[in-house]
Amino acid sequence: MIHKQSGISEMRATGHAAATRAQQACDDPVFAPIVAPLLAAHDAHTEAMAHVRKVLKSHRHLRVVWRHNLSGIIPDSFDLVITIGGDGTILHASHAIGRTPILGINSSPATSVGYFTAGDAQQISALLTAFLDGGARTRNCYRMEVRVNGEVVNSRVLNDVLFCHECPASTTRYKLIHDDYQEMQISSGMWIATASGSTAAIHAAGGTVMPHAAKELQYLVREPAISASDKGFLPAQRVRGMVGCDDTFAIQSTIASARLYVDGPHVAIPIRFGDIVTFHGGAAPLTLLVGPAPATPR
Template sequence: MPELRRVLVFAKRTSYDRYIRQQGVPRVKELLARGDVTVARMVRADEHHHRTVEEVQRALEAVGARVTLRYRDRLEAFDAFDLVVTVGGDGTLLWASHGVGDTPMLGVNSAPHDSVGFLCGTRMGEVLPHIEAIAKGTAPRVKLARMQVSVEGEVVHRRVLNDVLFANPHPAHTSRYLLSFRGMLEEQKSSGLWISTGAGSTAAIRSAGGRLLSLRSRLLQFVVREPYTPDGAPYSLPRGLVHPGERLEIFNKMRECRLYVDGPRISLPVELGQRVTFCTSDEPLTVMGVSTRAVSERQRHTTVDGEDVSDAGDDVRPAGSGSGSGSGSRRSPLPSR
């Protein structure tokens, strides 16, 4: 680890910051004044967050680092820094990671009672020892694989850390597309398609029935969300694991379609007939402070039904007799491009 000369602290804006300090939303003020249950944690989370931002700045100054503070509403390339420290939760780390190439990152969970911080290496009240370990070069680190996304052969994002949702922008609409993987092409209707990295396998894709992958895994995973099969025949490609060097392709059949990258803030349009390609990125992300215990615990859960899916495995299981060519098959010849 290089000497910590220039460090970026990238902090989120709390709900209280946005709704009260910045916008002064009357409805939120009213709810807070009467102690409504829907905003009961807002003040506490705000206090904890700003206290943590100050704690992080003090810890970095204690090891001689020059600190630059920026907030989550501003994203740019961050590779001029020796370290990027995010203050918030996993969402803040995900957002900042899009501006980070080779620079290591440390996530600090500023409100551990109110936010998810699985990828955060430390938390409020425990920052200084972790900063000191990073400065000494003794802090644990893990390289996380990221995903590259292309539309019609042009890369639109190569730093996806968690997941992408391919779907109609209207939640009540059916998503229509052709899914191509390992020589199979299948027409599908569903609520959309989740594609995730190993790091993202604990998130939405797991709720949709996906597998838990090793934190160090370089595999991608896809799961069809709420498949629509009125004739009762299962899809041949309901889910699968995409190895490094492989590609997953989707051909859009919708007039309106979006790619939601690492959450709702990055939303990319896909036109009717366009091809979207997903593969493992050649830009992994280095995350500091994630303990070996957390990695080992994650690894312990990556053997499913006797199959190790940490770095290998195949979850593409054709319907019917195993050939996927029964009466319910929706497979088609691969399109020429």
């Protein structure tokens, strides 16, 4: 069982003054509209945690391990991983999960995105029973493998990777390599996404939503500026496209300090001048529970 902390709880845990300010600002007409959703999400998450804990305790034969600060790899010997939070919690947990299926519970549907979740806390009993009875529906989400200079740095990317300057406000310079095509580009960076990630940031930036079972990758250059060649500076030619599982797709950094942001801001991999980053689709899938199997007609 992996759970997140609410925004208010995180601020309290770090001693952030904003937590106290949020509590005191409820009656302030300026701050109340932005504080109310935080407090509502905190209350909803707290109630969801209590309900899920109660349901799990009712299954006395189950051995449950609770974790908040997840680190390391979750052994495949576990039968199920349950997350309480939203998509961010699932993304965080997914990097530690190999073959074990995952059941996502959205603890605050009114304020939390739950594309990967199977339901809310009130549905945990039905979802868990379906899994224990062998009647749960699942979906395989193919992941991405990322290598730097030939060495695997992450083989469990569920959503996307952002390649950019270590300071995202700075210009990013690199060589794009797609099979036999090469182009020197200057832009704000590049999104590389799986099918699961195609509904997230890359879609907001203008990308295409892909079938959820697809193994291919998709890339999209952020704010392309120019392409540098022996003909001078021209508009970038390859700014978006699909990458097949057998394609060679890579980026070679031509700046001293770049970053790969993997599935959000928390996993940042430093990239140096000359490093070649390759991206491969169709990596070992994450198995998501999506709900009980539909009833069989009589």
